[in-house]
Amino acid sequence: MKKWIMEEDKLNLIFVIISGIALLVSLSHLLRGSLGFDSAWIAIVLCGIPILLGAIKGLVVDHDIKADVLVSIALVASVCIGEYFAAGEVAFIMAIGTLLENGTSRKANEGIERLIKLTPKTARVLKDGTEKIIPADQVNINDILLVLAGETIPVDGVIASGETSIDQSVMTGESLPIDKTVGDAVTSGTVNQYGTFTMRATKVGKDSSLQRMIQMVKEAEANKAPIITLADRWATWMVWAALGAAVITGAVTGELIRAVTVLVVFCPCAFILATPTAILAGIGNATTYGIIIRSGDALERFSKVKHIAFDKTGTLTHGKLNVMAVKSFNDCITEEKLLYYAASAEQRSEHPIGKSIVSYYQSICHTMCEPQEFSLLAGQGVRAFVDGQEVMAGKPDLLKTEGITIPEKIQKAATDYSEKGATIVYIGINKETAGFIVLSDTVREDAAAMISKLKELHMEPILLTGDNASAAQYISELVSISKVKSDLLPEDKMNELKRYNQKDEPVCMVGDGINDALALKSAYAGVAMGGIGSDIAVEAADAVLVSDDIQRIPYLIKISQKTMKKINVNIVFSMSLNFLAVLLSAMGILNPVLGALVHNVGSVAVVINSALLFVSKDR
Ligand code: ADP
Ligand code: MG
DSSP: OGGGSOHHHHHHHHHHHHHHHHHHHHHHTSSHHHHSSOTHHHHIIIIIHHHHHHHHHHHHTSOOOOHHHHHHHHHHHHHHTTOHHHHHHHHHHHHHHHHHHHHHHHHHHHHHHHHHHHSOSEEEEEETTEEEEEEGGGOOTTOEEEEOTTOBOOSEEEEEEOOEEEEOHHHHOOOSOEEEOTTOEEOTTOEEOSOOEEEEEEEOGGGSHHHHHHHHHHHHHHHSOOOOOHHHHTHHHHHHHHHHHHHHHHHHHOOHHHHHHHHHHHOOHHHHHHHHHHHHHHHHHHHHTTEEEOOHHHHHHHTTOOEEEEOIIIIIBOSOOEEEEEEEOOTTSOHHHHHHHHHHHHTTOOSHHHHHHHHHHHHTTOOOOOOEEEEEETTTEEEEEETTEEEEEEOHHHHHHTTOOOOHHHHHHHHHHHTTTOEEEEEEETTEEEEEEEEEOOBOTTHHHHHHHHHHTTOEEEEEOSSOHHHHHHHHHHHTOOEEEOSOOHHHHHHHHHHHHHTTOOEEEEEOSGGGHHHHHHSSEEEEETTTSOHHHHHHOSEEETTOOGGGHHHHHHHHHHHHHHHHHHHHHHHHHHHHHHHHHHTTSSOHHHHHHHHHHHHHHHHHHHHGGGGOOOO
């Protein structure tokens, strides 16, 4: 509960608590005499005035009728006829609703704010030998900039002089700093570690990497319509209906008090609580199973998915691969040397394949060399200079795009392994295929059971992998997934998911790597592996499995469906209760205080019903 309530809401929380006590006192008539005024006034002032001001601002500035307008009308009407308890109670419940809503919606914007904070405000431009500090958004292409140690790089560019090492973790998720020298590209938002260097700007303003990323995240947010509370969606209608009912009641019966009671019971407080309380309880329950769901909006999307797409390495498999064989096809390079080149080049890789090659090489107790000019080609492999030799390690396409052919003999030798489900990493040295490394991965023990549970929930599992077709086939048979797409680049995974979105078939993506970030963002809903997964994947996802426990995925779907069901029940219940209460008030059976209490009972019932989600179990 606590983490949902941030600084600015703390004061409101205190107000709500004080108001609650004041209302209890008012109801019990205890101190009415000794205080000299009805203590319900405390609730009216603390909770009511902010609502009143909010409603006036909404009407005057945004020309927008929200649920708070109706509450304000009921509040003022009750005060006018001296029904202070009813007024205070309505304000009190409404304030609780607002607190809960703020808590659930605030999380969403934190990601963007963090990125914006990373954007440097100024840049040091060198002109005619002198240094001038100008705003970062006024840098032009081809300007020469000076970057000192510890500074954030203001725009994208190429190093013109000097050497340094750069922390690129914000952009790539790579946690180790990367060495850079003259001619290397540097991106905005990344942090210069040790050296001082000059750079030539190549992409500025909106085109720079950081700005593009902020834009992408913003678009992703905008595409995902925020949950507008149902109460607000219906507010205009409700205000007129309430006023109409009150006027008719007043006109027909001639009793002002009945009209005011109608206004009080019409207030949609239980309605307002229906959604945020259920979402809080649903998200809270999921947390106890190691599932972090980012927002209520995400939860709603999970409840609607019909297909679940999985990445292979690191998601369905453990991502701790065994090196089965190393084959060199270059007489001058021994198998051990080939492994040395590959392991050295992979040292900076975050990919499970790279990590596995490195740890295997270390386990046979050899030291590696520091790679130079390391670059990561997401979903394909890596490139780096090792002892002055250009080394590439990755899938066949990576070598092909560099113009390196893989001789038939080598391909044939590799097929013998890949047919058995192994992953092949080809090694190119100085633009020639030198050999390959064979790796095998183990499927997570609970993967097959998880897939069969998903099928019971009528979900269609899909395998989307960047690995070769045979490896994909092998794994898919082990876990019984019949829909398989292999040899996909990160963009291909994204396009595959977009196709589902276009067909209006909500699909959820489960992935772990940097190369999955795009897919996670473009899927209707995304789940990242919190343990093995890279930061960028975690950032891009709507939910995170804290300890990579894929067995929980069916429960994630189940709890989100349960929560949405709960919300619907809450809404139907609170609407029915409101309707009944309006009738009883119009008939004069309820007075304002009784009306306020019925109204309160409705809200409490909704909260209890939602809280039941906390005890939901994954069985
Ligand atoms: P998956 O979809 O199975 O998780 P990826 O999309 O992460 O696979 O990677 C696809 C393929 O790209 C791998 O099977 C491998 O051949 C190659 N690859 C990716 N990263 C690396 C790396 N760091 N080193 C070598 N090969 C890599
Ligand atoms: Mg992966």
